Amino acid sequence: MDLELRKRALTSSKDALSLLNNKKLISKIDFDNLNKLHDDFWTDSLNISMTSNTNPTNDDNALDISNSKALVAFSGGVDSTVSAVLAKKLFKTDLITVYSPIIINDDRKHEISNLAQKLGLSHTFVDVDLSEIKENTIKKKYHPCGKCHTAIENTALTYALNNSYDYIIYGDMLSTGPLSIHYLKNGIIRLNMPSFLALEKNGSRKLLKHEKINIVQSYGCNLLKIANKNKNMQKFTIQRILREVRAQVITKEEGLKNIKDVIS
Template sequence: MDTEVKTTALESSKKALDLTYQKNEISKEIYEKLLELHEVRNKDFDEFLAYLKSDITNQNLKKEKAVVAFSGGVDSTTSIIVANNIFEICAVTVRSKYIMDAKTEQSILELTNSLNISHEFIDVNLNPIFEDTKSGKYHPCGRCHSTVEAEILNYAEKNGIKYIIYGDMLSIGHLSIKKVDKGINRLNILSFLSVAKDESRIILNEFKIDINQSYGCQLIRKAHKHKSMQKFTIQRILREVRAQVITPEEGLKNILDVIKI
């Protein structure tokens, strides 16, 4: 990520954090720990890595709970590693046969066991979205994403959890931390820290985690059988390239995955 882009994004996310605290939407302890993490990230990346691996971040802090929307991919796994320095993590995976096979489920279980965090699957009905995708009526991502977010929010509400963490890297700057509903705060922690995908892979490597996935889930690959739907996915990939959260090389690879060249 270009230094100027990173600096601008970090300045914006810092303002969002300050505003959230000024509105009394987060506790002083969480504010201070997020601020500390933000300041370390603003320095040398090796120092940031060392901070994530150290025990000092866990001292003298009674951790509040946070739900992490966990897909088992690079972004959500890195989000857990980063957020675990501040929160007591509960990973929640929204499960459907249309977006997850048995191999992916097993991988998720192995990951959460290795990370030593609690984890739950929540089953969700995606039949209408699948049928509309199969027929070429709608691209699935928007509706699927909304369904997943609603399930995660409902889980947080039922369990009295005030923080939901997502790995989506496009919610940059002031959008990276915000109140969403009933005293619950949404934190896109990688966006908050301007951590690009290649940096996430370095973090995972430091924690001896190797994740190799092709682009997209089963449902989105079903959508790509319709040429008209490929362009919507490609537009998102290009947004990620423009935001510099993925490199042009990775963007090209993902596009080729979409169009199957």
């Protein structure tokens, strides 16, 4: 990511964190910990590289875990996994995978369980019904990603609220600034960890490497692959990829690879 772009994103998310603190919507220990984590990434930005001596996952930078409960929406991909790795250094952290056989097959479900176990975090699968979305995708009524994303987030949020979590954490890379961390009306703080820290995909991979985690997967779930059989829907998928390229959260090379996966 371009240095100035990353610094602007970090400044904006720091302002969002400060706003929560000013409104007394966040505990002092959580504010201090998130502020320290954020400062580590700011320092790293000044050093231009994610390979600097400031590595937020080092034991030397250990933070005091608060009593706040955090639920990470966990797909087992790079973004949600790095979110989980960072979250467990801040909060009492659990993982939730919103599950449907339409998007997660048995092998993938097993991989997600194994990764959660490796992270040493409590993990729950919660079912969601995506049959209508799949049916309408097959009928070419709409591209599934928006509706599927909403259904999954709503399921995770409902679980978080019903189980008295203080934070719900997503691996969203694009919701920067005030959207990266904000207080929801129903009394829970939403934290989009990668966007809060202006983390791009390769930076997340480097952090995971320190945890001896390597995630390799093709682009898109099974439902998206059904959608991409339709040329018109391919265009919407490619637009989503290009958004990430323009935001510089993935490289042009990775964007091209993902587009090739879509049209292959």
